[in-house]
Amino acid sequence: MSLEIDILNGDASWPMAEPLYNAVWPPEVVKTLPWADIAFAHADLRVLVQNEAGDVVCHVGIYRREVTWNGRKMRAGGIGGVISREDSRRKGYASIALNAAVQTLKDEGATDFALLFCEPHNAPFYVGRGFKPFDGEIWCEQPTGRVRFEAIAPYVHQLKRAPLRGTIDLCGLPW
């Protein structure tokens, strides 16, 4: 089977990603999830995996962000919106897309660490792909102001240097 893997501008490629989001995370599902009421950033880039029929079957969003760690500036590469279509899971698509996202951040050269947030049942997937739990506090912006972000747990992947504890301020909306 041939797959097409593209890394595209986040806003321009949203119409391609949107049907997959709606299929995996329709409103009735989102409202049951721990992050239902959180305002999220929009991806700067999107990794899109298309099958032979041209359907987008997997998506990973990439967010570039200058954050602070214990008050010092660091460059985080956010990873979010990791989704595979239900009928296209356990084929390695999310692994391929995640690798492409991490490689993109590595190639850009400026990113200190990749950072994602996930629910406990997905943690083994990321730990198996080189991510480590960040055992500290995360702060972020929300429409109501600056808040502690605790709805989903942070995991980091070292590119140049990755903090494992302390306080990270996302300096913007989470992803």
Ligand SMILES: CC(C)(COP(=O)(O)OP(=O)(O)OC[C@H]1O[C@@H](n2cnc3c(N)ncnc32)[C@H](O)[C@@H]1OP(=O)(O)O)[C@@H](O)C(=O)NCCC(=O)NCCS
């Ligand atoms: C989490 C999610 C993105 C994984 O997507 P996926 O495309 O199925 O991921 P992969 O196929 O790369 O890997 C999933 C598992 O299938 C296994 N797998 C990969 N290729 C396989 C194959 N050909 N045959 C059987 N198993 C396979 C992988 O080893 C992995 O298991 P492991 O974590 O124990 O190693 C998907 O389940 C999903 O969309 N969930 C709903 C949305 C969600 O919760 N997203 C995460 C937000 S943080």
